[in-house]
Amino acid sequence: MKQAGKQALSDNTPRPASNENYLLISAFSAAEKSPLVAVSKRISECGCNLAEARVSTLGNELSVLALAQGAWDAIAKLENALARLDRDGELRLTHFRTSAKQQQSNLLPYVVEVVAADKPGVLFQLAEFFAQQNISIEQLHSTRYRAMQTGADMFSAQITIGIPNTTHIAALRDDFLEFCDGLNLDAIMDPMKF
Structure with a gap:
């Protein structure tokens, strides 16, 4: 004892x-x-x-x-x-x-917005892309809705990510947009504005 x-x-x-x-x-x-x-x-x-x-x-x-x-x-x-x-x-x-969140000064906050025709696995594929790049998803809001003009089922996501400051941003953006083009996703990646 x-x-x-x-x-x-x-x-x-x-x-x-x-x-x-x-x-x-x-x-x-x-x-x-x-x-x-x-x-x-x-x-x-x-x-x-x-x-x-x-x-x-x-x-x-x-x-x-x-x-x-x-x-x-x-x-x-x-x-x-x-x-x-x-x-x-x-x-x-x-x-x-x-415990309290540890401050990570080596992460650059970026916002990603994605809109696409809804199909199974879109969110998984986005999460997997960022995980493979060692990029953390800090916040995420996704929804499914019906387009007003066509009635098509749509997917929308707003994602806040933390990009390590050692990452070449232009190359990452090119890789991400190429990835989105391959899945027929309309997407943007911009620095977070405070």
Whole structure:
């Protein structure tokens, strides 16, 4: 028993600062009962801050991704509050502890927009292209819709990517546009404007 205690004390894993504890929360509910109110209320009541949030309607469901930040005991209190909220059954919840995103100054933010006739696998092919180039997808929003004039099923995606600063941008853009031409995708890749 003492050995385990000594081993834990000699562990070189740094503990987070007192308010640098994070809980990633995913909540879903029917669109008319927004989980944002319930989740953000619990975060506030437990003494945590809402560091980041994303809200999206997918099908008939409203989804919320929230990143709560706070002291260790406040995060533990929030975990218990979320467990009670999950048991109530109005929301579908998952949560787990995480850490802050590490700043990567070597990545250049670019925005990619793609429009094409809808067909299976388009998003997979786009994700695979960027993965093969060691380019991270930071944010993505894709949708399927019907074209007003023709009624054709269409696919649209807006993607924020992080390109390593060692990448030759002109060559990457040429490769990407050639890739899109091969799939009959209309696409642009531009630096993100702040």
